[in-house]
Amino acid sequence: MNWEKIVDKLSILSDAAKYDVSCASSGSKRSNTNKGLGDARGMGICHTYTEDGRCVSLLKILLTNHCIFDCAYCTSRKSNDIKRAAFTVQEVVDLTINFYRRNYIEGLFLSSGIFKDADFTMERLVSIAKKLRTEHKFNGYIHLKAIPGASKELMNLAALYADRLSVNIELPTIEGLKELAPDKNRADMERPMNDLKTGIQIYKEEKKKSRFTPLFAPAGQSTQMVVGASGESDMQILYTAKYFYQKYHLKRVYYSGYVPISTDTRLPAIGTAVPMVRENRLYQTDWLVRFYGFKVEEIVNPNFPDLELDKDPKLAWALRHPEFFPVDINTAELWKIYRVPGIGVQSALKIVKARNFQKLRLDHLKQLGIATNRAQYFIRTASPMNFQAELPSKGIEQLVLSNYHGKYKNIVQQQLSLF
């Protein structure tokens, strides 16, 4: 290998790939049964964290940043005057194997600019995955980005070698897509998603009949959209997410706060802050829907189209619904405890276990390691008179927020003061 050239390529093509936020390496079922290299069962591992605090689990690179498309929000867009580079198939394979052997990574996340056409690009991505699996007996995690418009045959082939596939829907609305990514259209994105969904279902059925059925995208599919580039409300974003979760059974929808990289007047100017708090609130909502039994419409709806930046969405919901509280932690059903601000899934499960042994007081919760600074205003425990129900909702809000030392306190205050 020509090392200097590789170093150069790696710099350019990891730089261009980093705006893809997914770094998940969990949820696959691929086990090392062939005495090969690697294992992708179970939990993912973050091998390190970037200085911006994001998990590094996969070698995340583009095959090339040459691209025939001109999407305004993308740093690899055709009209952008940047250095271009392209890996060979063998180079990507060597990097993946050698990084993996040193325990740097859980696997490969491979994406690409579109050169020539969709299938031509997709074919290259698939050939890398194939080579890793067949020639190197590689059982680590592979996430392939599916190129919009790729043929069904190639998608099926990709799913046989990759653990996860994803097609990015890029922008939350079709209008936004037309405006900022005129070369792309929603239909081209949904078609491969649908092919995958169908394939996954077929293989699942087959698996019931024969345990020798090969794996087919065992970690499912995901998608990503850019937040804050095209003026959508949080409601539009979350309703779109809901549509994709339901229609294509996605494992994850990722929200990527737009990082200003262009002087294009259709976009937020360079120097505009990345909407990190908003992004975080969207993820919190996503979690509430997937793990806490909330419906999206309870959190955002035409009356409340945007998430509040200064409080998490569960707290915001609770303050709008004083009639739901107090929740008695000694008697309430689990789903109700899930809805108490400040109590997470783990804590709720601890509570229902521990209350079999004694009536729980506030200090028991503290013993269990459960933070009560927010929860105390919304629960009834065996401690006498701890619930402050007489306070009007606004009073609770002030109490809660005055005790709030969340990680975003400073940023929130900055970002709020802009309005």
Added chain:
Amino acid sequence: MNLLKILIYDGSFEGLLCCIFRIYEQKILVFKIVKKNEPLSDLFAENIEIHTDEVRAQRVWSGIQRKAGKISIERILMAFLSEIQGEEHTIIRYVQYLIDSKRNIEDNLSHPVVQRLQDVVKMVNRERHRMKAFVRFQLLTDGIYYSGIEPDFNVLPLIKDHFAHRYADQQWIIYDLRRNYGLYYDLKTVSEMELEIAPKANANNIFQEEEILYQELWKKYFKHTNIESRKNTALHIRHVPKRYWKYLTEKM
């Protein structure tokens, strides 16, 4: 009069089980457990040296296993591997609670002993997970992938299977420099080993030439995958505490 009794054991798990044997045998109520190399401080105590006896240890262990579920067994073993000074007491109180109680106590998380053990398990588990993440193999000239680590707790036994399974087709050594022992995988089995002199992380002469180049590539990747405008040093350090940096290639 119940004079404080200090039970001194050799630091092995079997030794600890023999302490439990003695406590039950002589119905000792007030006791303190110390490892052989730990300092003795109480003037008015009676020192009892506990000899490790396989048969007695096995009897105690069988007794515990009869009462304990999978979770309790795991808690006891992991608390032992924490090597925290004095943690033996929590383990023994837990065993007593387990033996004395008629119902399953595993979920009684508001009980102080269960709570404490659960916290220790959490700490040890976190370290185990960190070592799965932070081990950085370096390719030695003799073709073995080597990694030095200094975990807070004795987690090698807990990560052995993970690495054996994952790196089934390469020879590797993971060496605990603090406890001076390591694991060696020879393409067939994993065995414990001790090195006379453990390699230093930055001793370039014992690594293959290619090794240095891949380390450079990894550092480059680490730098370029960062998004400058999202910089968040506090979060970075919370995830990758500084004490681990000296063995992390990307931080060297």
